[in-house]
Amino acid sequence: MSSLRAKIQDVFNEPACEQNRGKDAKARKKGCSKPLTPGAAAGGCAFDGAKIVLQPITDVAHLIHAPLACEGNSWDNRGAASSGPTLWRTSFTTDLTELDVVMGQGERKLFKAIREIKEAYWPPAIFVYPTCVTALIGDDIEAVCKRAAEKFGLPVVPVNAPGFVGSKNLGNKLAGEALLDHVIGTVEPDDAGPYDINILGEFNLSGEFWLVKPLLDRLGIRVRACIPGDARYLDIASAHRARAAMMVCSTALINLARKMEQRWDIPFFEGSFYGITDTSEALRQISQLLVKKGADPEILGRTEALIADEEAIAWTKLAAYRPRLEGKRVLLNTGGVKSWSVVHALMEIGIEIVGTSVKKSTVEDKERIKHILKDDNHMFEQMAARELYAMLSEQKADIMLSGGRTQFIALKAKTPWLDINQERQHPYAGYDGMVELVRQIDLAIHNPIWCQVREPAPWDCQPAVREELPRTKSETATLHAVQEFASTMADDFGEF
Template structure:
């Protein structure tokens, strides 16, 4: 475990993270997030974060070395879509039991599981994930994976990210370390062009990457690899030959972007595909960096023409909704890059942001929010459910955009709610995604059901009779008691 501890400390000391550099040595050792609460790690531990990053490599097999519940709690936790292979949807686990742990059968069971997966499915690679239990009992998955790779001739990649190591964000970074150490640079691409790019931190949630890729196709820019949405193992393994990296969420894979620049000279920048202006800026940045890396100089002019055409088209499609949504108030309760990218997208159609959260945001994210909202005080580090309910109940927002965990607070307050987090089924990226987001907002806010559910119940209306207005005649009570006693006596005689 000493090597693993060293790797975790390297991630904590990420030199490309401005927030990390401002910390003292003591604070830096604590990592980036609050300690996990025992019993509440599902959906927030390092193992889950690593699985989120790596599972969208759709043609690989993903084997969990640990108890069955670890796979059950993490499987398919994001709707990362595939355009072909579906092996990543199959759950593989060694299903460690108490007897396996006591008898020390972990490594033997892992070897047998790897052999069975390779023999049955013939994947291009197998990712093997350690968990809390198998790490605590000392199973050496790196040694087993190395032995299996030599014997089977298939890359078996160890993912050392047990849940107790830290938060989901740490797991994201450890997954990036895994790709850097064991995958990227191990294969060469069949085709390489001066306009090859990688997109880091994009997981093709609800097919969002497919809304952006046609834009690059029109420009003649080849997305060599999306790390890791709808990715193939060979694409990831040969990603070191691309010319530019774009990070969709720097908090997740900034360590991978930095190391790829240091080792292979691939420049990177952080951008977003949420909203019209952010999508246009991302295209401009990619074109500019590609030209600096040797792409044809006319790429910049062609990019500007495409942006002008797409923006004109998207604003024509948005025009019918702008009047209906202008001035509508939104409570945005999300995290990370969406805290500012979605703000920008909503403001473009005239929507007012009454509050936005700062959960899981970096100093760069906070700076962008301040740039968009000015010195507006309506930013939240966190909001208790009780306060959120009161805020919505008082009618301070026309709709709440958040994840599924807070939807019932909005519904209890009889306020429209729209899913904006990674569990959603609707793609909101790119120009077309902006239109889809606005359509969903309009359909949700202006749904006639809200006028119905807000009508007071008859017993809540002014002047309606209450329970105190009704009295019971004592003679009726006495008559009922007498009838009940007679019936009870009759039943006793029959028995």
């Protein structure tokens, strides 16, 4: 536990983070994440964060050393996609019971599980995740993994991020530390070239990185490792021979990017593949970094030619949607890189941003939003469900873009909603992804169902009362006769 404590303090003291650099030594040790409330996940524990970062490594066996519930709650928690291996979709757990804990059988059971996985699947590596239970009872995960690696002849990587040590974001960074300590730099590639790059913090949600990779292929740029989206173990192990890196989500793996720059002189920048302008700028910066590292400067011209062609195609496609969406108001309830990159992307086609959440955004992200929106009046740290509902029900926004947890607020307010988070079904990265995002927004806003659901329900509509007309003499006589007959029948059959 002492080594884990030292690792956590090292992660908190992140010099690449501008917010951290502005703190004094005492405040820096507390880190950026709020402490967890006992019994509450607070958006995910450290174990969950580590699993998020590492599970998309598709050919690795991910073994959870814990009771069954830990694996059940964390499995398949992101919509990452794979172009090949499917081993990452198989759940592996030691399934500890109370008897195992009492009898001290945890380490023995873990070693046996590693052997079974190796004999049944022969993966290139096995990642082992301790959780709260196994960390509290003192199982020496690192010793077991070291012994198993020697015995079975394959890498067995301990990912020391039990849930109780902190938040999901801390778990993201501890996963990066595990890659640095046990994976990256362990394999020397025989095909390293001047156009090799790493992409960090890209999860390939709904396969959206596959919309970006063809652009890099056309420029002759090879992605040595995309960490973690659609990754392979050997690619990550040889990632130290890349010439440059792009960091997509700084809050998750900024420590990985900084330490790879320190150890192997791999410069990095933070960028985004959301939106036309940001995608073009990311391609430019990748080419510029490669040239600084020795690539032929002619790649800069080829990059500008590619950008010109792709932007012309994308703007032509988007022109059909501008008359239908220009002036529409969007409420963005998300965080991280999407809080600023999606804002910029939507404003490019004339959509108005009435509010954006910055709960999971870094200081740099917030500054970008201020620059894009020209003020911070549309930024909110956190908005309660009641406030979200009030804003939508008062029709201050035409659509809300958020994650699945707030979709029912929008639906209750009879407002269109689109999933922008990891559970989404459509890829939104790159030029084609931007066109798809706009198409989905147009479909949601102009869906004819909203005209129907906003109409009053039939049972809420009171029928108009028809003014009673005066009766004729014959009608009055008929009514009296019916009333006398009913009265007679009641007298005759009343005793029954």
